Structures are given as structure tokens and as C-alpha cells.
Amino acid sequence: MNSAEVDRRLRHWANAKALPPADVQKWLALSELGRTRLLEIAENLKMHTGQFIAAFALLEEIAIREGQDVGEILACPPLRRVLTSAGSGPGRARALLDELRALRYPRLKHASERLAEAVAAIKLPLGIKIALPRDLASDEVRVEIVAHGSAEMEQLLACLTAKSSEIIGFAAMLGGVDGGLEVE
Amino acid sequence: MKFELDTVIIEESCRASALATRIVGGIPPAVQVSYVTDGRLAARPLLETHDPFGTGKRRMVVMPRRSSFLMGCPASSTQFACCAYLVLVLASNCPMDCSYCFLQEHLANNPGFQVYANYHDAFDELDRLARAGSGRIFRVGTGELADSLAFDSLTGISRDLVSYFSKHQTLMLELKTKTDEIDNLLALDPRGRTMVSWSLAPMRVFATSEHRTSPPQSRIKAARRVLDAGYQVGFHLDPLIAYPDAEQDYLELLENVFDAVSPKAIAFFSIGGLRMTPGLRSAARQRFPADPMLLGEEVLGEDGRYRTFTPLRLRLFSKLRERIAKARADLPIYLCMETASVHHRVFGAAPLTPAALGSRLVGG
Numbered sequence: 001m002n003s004a005e006v007d008r009r010l011r012h013w014a015n016a017k018a019l020p021p022a023d024v025q026k027w028l029a030l031s032e033l034g035r036t037r038l039l040e041i042a043e044n045l046k047m048h049t050g051q052f053i054a055a056f057a058l059l060e061e062i063a064i065r066e067g068q069d070v071g072e073i074l075a076c077p078p079l080r081r082v083l084t085s086a087g088s089g090p091g092r093a094r095a096l097l098d099e100l101r102a103l104r105y106p107r108l109k110h111a112s113e114r115l116a117e118a119v120a121a122i123k124l125p126l127g128i129k130i131a132l133p134r135d136l137a138s139d140e141v142r143v144e145i146v147a148h149g150s151a152e153m154e155q156l157l158a159c160l161t162a163k164s165s166e167i168i169g170f171a172a173m174l175g176g177v178d179g180g181l182e183v184e
Numbered sequence: 185m186k187f188e189l190d191t192v193i194i195e196e197s198c199r200a201s202a203l204a205t206r207i208v209g210g211i212p213p214a215v216q217v218s219y220v221t222d223g224r225l226a227a228r229p230l231l232e233t234h235d236p237f238g239t240g241k242r243r244m245v246v247m248p249r250r251s252s253f254l255m256g257c258p259a260s261s262t263q264f265a266c267c268a269y270l271v272l273v274l275a276s277n278c279p280m281d282c283s284y285c286f287l288q289e290h291l292a293n294n295p296g297f298q299v300y301a302n303y304h305d306a307f308d309e310l311d312r313l314a315r316a317g318s319g320r321i322f323r324v325g326t327g328e329l330a331d332s333l334a335f336d337s338l339t340g341i342s343r344d345l346v347s348y349f350s351k352h353q354t355l356m357l358e359l360k361t362k363t364d365e366i367d368n369l370l371a372l373d374p375r376g377r378t379m380v381s382w383s384l385a386p387m388r389v390f391a392t393s394e395h396r397t398s399p400p401q402s403r404i405k406a407a408r409r410v411l412d413a414g415y416q417v418g419f420h421l422d423p424l425i426a427y428p429d430a431e432q433d434y435l436e437l438l439e440n441v442f443d444a445v446s447p448k449a450i451a452f453f454s455i456g457g458l459r460m461t462p463g464l465r466s467a468a469r470q471r472f473p474a475d476p477m478l479l480g481e482e483v484l485g486e487d488g489r490y491r492t493f494t495p496l497r498l499r500l501f502s503k504l505r506e507r508i509a510k511a512r513a514d515l516p517i518y519l520c521m522e523t524a525s526v527h528h529r530v531f532g533a534a535p536l537t538p539a540a541l542g543s544r545l546v547g548g
Contacts, residue, residue: 065479105481107428108493135483136493139525175529176498183496 006036013042017049023056033071041074045096046089055093058100073103111136111183115173122166127156130170139174143167186365187279187334187396188242189297191216195223195247198301203339204246207299210338223247227276227296235471237288240295241279244335247298249273253306254313257328258290259520263487265527265535267454267518268542269358270313270322272306274341275299275330280362281395283472284423287329289464297330299339307348314354320539321353321546327360327381334363342368350375356546360420362397364406370413379416379451379546382407384441386433389425393477400437404444411449418545422456422520424500425477426492431503438507447512452545455504456520457497458482459489501530516544 001009007028014024027038038059042052059070066073073079082096102109112132119130131142145160147153160167176183192211194204196219208217220226223245229236230243257269276298277291287295313322326332326345336342342359349357350373357378359369369380382403385393390400398406407417419441421434441450458480460468469478482490491497501519508517518541519527527535536544 061479064474065476107496108481111495136495137483137485139494174495176495176502183499
């Protein structure tokens with residue numbers, strides 16, 4: 001696909017999706033590789049306008065921070081895997097956004113996964129839920145207990161007591177005590 | 185004069201003031217001087233320009249301050265553990281241009297660089313404060329809405345300030361700066377009533393984000409010189425930006441500080457993480473679209489500001505606290521715009537009350 005063909009299809013896609021003019025201009029200002037690969041994902045994944053705008057914003061931020069071209073970023077293995085995977089377009093578009101967020105917030109993603117793994121590892125019963133703050137934006141750990149009847153409550157409280165040191169450990173990890181988070 | 189101006193606009197009522205006379209006599213001939221009836225209008229943004237905020241920095245407006253000079257710190261809030269800092273507003277805006285600066289939002293509607301010709305009236309307010317304080321010591325700073333020393337070679341305001349505070353045992357002046365404009369200070373005797381504090385960041389942040397400021401090493405050298413001249417010195421590691429390798433860079437920065445200034449001689453350190461309202465973040469990114477420091481791993485917190493996600497932010501706070509405490513266990517450190525809960529996690533104890541912390545920072 002030559003450059004003129006890319007621009008023609010890009011404008012066609014943007015027009016069909018009512019993409020804001022500012023985004024179209026930014027898209028056209030990318031390198032030829034960036035324009036082409038972004039068009040490829042927009043078309044192949046049948047992206048919604050909102051998905052495209054979100055993905056483009058993340059790509060621009062990653063490009064600035066890493067000093068890379070948008071086209072180079074889109075060629076990285078995790079994103080290529082999404083592009084070449086099976087499944088519906090919108091589903092793959094969501095997966096692409098998840099991967100882009102992981103690239104944009106790598107340490108947050110890593111810390112969130114480590115915490116989630118630590119919570120899963122203590123195998124709490126269904127009646128006890130550990131709720132961590134969204135995006136680890138605060139140091140709050142919420143413990144929810146849902147019990148039906150006094151016997152179940154007693155059982156859950158006993159379980160909670162038995163797991164208290166691990167739960168205290170989650171609170172410490174949120175407060176910057178490493179505990180395996182490896183945020184730095 | 186280190187910083188460039190395009191124009192100086194003087195309100196007619198201030199034409200004969202000592203400040204206006206000093207400024208007109210000190211600016212290069214190329215800087216245009218004009219006179220207006222109301223300086224407030226001249227401070228408004230020039231919306232037809234590409235960057236109204238940036239343009240405002242190069243347009244000095246000499247005018248009277250029409251409201252109180254003294255105010256509570258704009259960063260204070262009941263949701264944070266605060267330090268009882270009082271702000272003396274002698275100027276508004278700053279010739280330097282840090283990409284993360286809160287003034288980009290705070291002064292968006294009046295970005296002209298205002299200096300207040302009637303600043304001697306501030307001394308009446310300070311007199312009243314000192315009388316009402318029943319012996320309590322107040323820390324009063326001029327570096328919140330402006331840099332305390334950026335234009336001092338032109339305005340000479342520091343001479344009057346240091347002289348005034350040297351005569352008041354219950355008031356402590358804090359001059360906060362990112363410059364090395366200390367020549368006026370070196371000729372004065374502060375008599376223990378003025379501290380000079382520097383906002384410090386690693387070279388990497390300076391290079392990408394602190395435009396027209398003095399390099400960190402120059403600031404540290406200036407701190408050494410004012411210390412030798414009888415001033416107290418403090419340092420603000422604020423905003424602390426959590427880029428990759430930040431921990432190592434900030435620890436190296438602390439080594440540089442301690443190499444130049446004995447920990448025993450430092451009045452305090454403050455630490456504050458990068459925090460941005462959505463409005464500030466948007467304004468900053470628009471003005472500095474290629475600044476990687478504005479693209480860190482900040483998330484929206486409960487107070488409506490973007491901050492580095494909590495475990496990483498608190499880890500950095502704790503590492504810096506540990507290093508400072510290793511240098512001197514009783515060196516005062518405080519966190520700016522953080523909750524009591526965060527304070528407790530970093531220091532292992534509840535924060536002092538604002539009055540008690542304020543007192544500690546002035547050696548009380």
C-alpha cells in the first residue's frame with residue numbers, strides 16, 4: 001500500500017467513524033510507518049471511535065516517553081500478538097487497549113498483578129473479599145464479609161483471623177513496603 | 185537581570201513608587217515601558233497569542249495589590265497534614281517555566297507577571313500578625329505564587345524584607361527559589377530571621393522540565409553561600425517525579441546536597457509527590473507536549489488529583505526519608521499535600537498539628 005493509498009483509506013475510515021478533526025490531523029502527521037500501522041489496527045480490529053481515540057492517546061504518550069515512533073510501538077510482540085490473534089474485532093480491540101495500558105503504566109500493571117496474585121494465593125473463602133483500590137490510587141484495603149447466619153459468620157471470622165498476617169501484608173505493600181511488588 | 189522581559193507596564197498610580205523607579209532604571213533599553221490606568225487589565229491573558237500563559241511571564245505589570253498580602257498557603261487543606269505556612273503575596277507568576285507548575289492553572293486568567301508597588305503595606309499586616317500571635321512564631325514565605333528571588337536584582341525587594349524580619353523575633357521569612365540570585369542577600373544580616381529554601385530536582389528533571397531555572401548544582405552552591413552569610417537553608421524535594429530510576433537520581437541528589445551543606449546546618453526538607461488536577465494536567469500537556477515527566481504513572485486519586493500510584497509514591501518518600509534520617513536523625517522532614525495516613529506510613533507516627541510542625545520548622 002503506497003502513501004497516497006494509506007492517506008485515502010485513513011480519511012475514509014476517519015470520515016466513516018466521525019473521528020474528530022484534531023485526531024485526523026495528528027494521525028496524518030505521524031510517520032508513514034505509524035500512519036500505516038494505525039490504519040491497519042483501526043480497520044482490522046473494527047475499532048469504535050472511542051476505542052481508537054483512547055488507543056491513539058496511549059500510543060502518543062508511550063511514543064513520547066520512550067522516544068519511539070508509533071509504528072515501532074505497534075510492531076512490538078505483545079501488540080502484534082493481539083493483532084494476529086483470533087476472535088472478534090471489538091474483543092481484540094479491547095485486548096489491544098489493555099496491552100497499551102500495560103505499556104503506558106508498566107509498574108502499576110506489575111504491582112497490581114503482584115497484589116492480585118498475593119490475594120489469590122491465600123485462598124479466602126467466597127464470603128470474604130479483599131478489595132484493593134482502583135489503580136492503586138490510595139492506601140486503602142477494604143475487607144468485605146458476607147455471611148448468612150451466625151455459624152457462617154463465625155467460620156469466616158475465624159478464617160479472617162487465621163489469615164490476618166497476610167492481609168496486613170497487603171496493607172503494607174500498598175504503603176510502599178515492597179513485599180514482592182518490585183515497583184522500582 | 186537574568187530573565188528577559190518583553191515589556192513593563194506600570195499602573196499610573198504607581199508611576200512615582202520606589203519599586204517602579206528601580207525597575208525602570210534597571211531594565212535594558214530594549215524593554216518597552218508603558219503606563220495604564222488599571223494594571224489588572226494588563227495582567228489578563230492575551231488570548232490571541234499562541235501561549236497566553238507563557239506570554240504573561242514576559243509582561244511585567246507594576247501595580248498596587250488591592251487585597252491582603254498575607255494569606256494561608258493555597259495548598260493547605262483539612263484533608264492534608266499541613267505545616268501552617270503563611271504566604272506573603274508580593275508578586276504573581278514567575279519568569280521560569282516548569283512544565284509541572286500549578287500556576288499554569290492557578291493564574292490562567294491573570295498570567296501577567298505582577299509585582300506590587302505598595303509592598304510596604306505588607307509590613308503593617310505582618311505587624312498585626314506578630315501582635316496577635318502571643319509569642320507564637322510564624323513562618324511566612326513569598327515563594328508560592330512567584331519565585332522569591334527571580335527578579336530580585338531588579339526589584340531589590342529582598343533587602344526590605346530581610347531587614348524587616350531581622351527586627352521581628354516572632355516572624356520567620358522563607359525565600360523560596362529555583363535560582364541562584366542571592367547577591368542582594370549576601371550583603372545583609374538576617375539575624376536568624378530569614379531562611380532561604382531551594383526546590384531541588386535531579387538533572388534529568390531539570391533538563392526536561394524546569395525551563396530557565398538554575399541547574400541543581402548551582403542552587404546547591406548558592407545554598408552553601410547563603411548559609412555562610414548567616415541564613416538558614418531548607419530544601420524542597422517537590423514535586424518528586426517517579427520516572428524510572430528516580431529513586432537512584434533523588435538519592436544522588438541528596439548526596440550532592442550533603443556534600444555541600446552539612447546536614448546539621450539544614451533547617452528542613454519537604455517532600456511532595458507530583459500532583460495535578462485534571463485541569464493542570466491538560467494545560468501542562470498542551471504547553472509541553474513532549475515532556476516525558478508529564479507522562480508518568482499517575483492515577484486519579486480520591487482528592488481529584490493525579491498522583492503516582494500509591495505503593496511507588498510511598499516507597500520513594502520512605503527511601504528519601506531514610507536517607508535524610510541517616511544523615512541526621514532529627515532533621516525535620518515533612519510531606520506536602522499528603523494525608524495523615526500517608527504521613528503515618530512514611531514516618532511511622534501521626535503527623536504533628538500544623539502549628540506544632542510550623543514551630544518545629546522554624547526551630548521552635
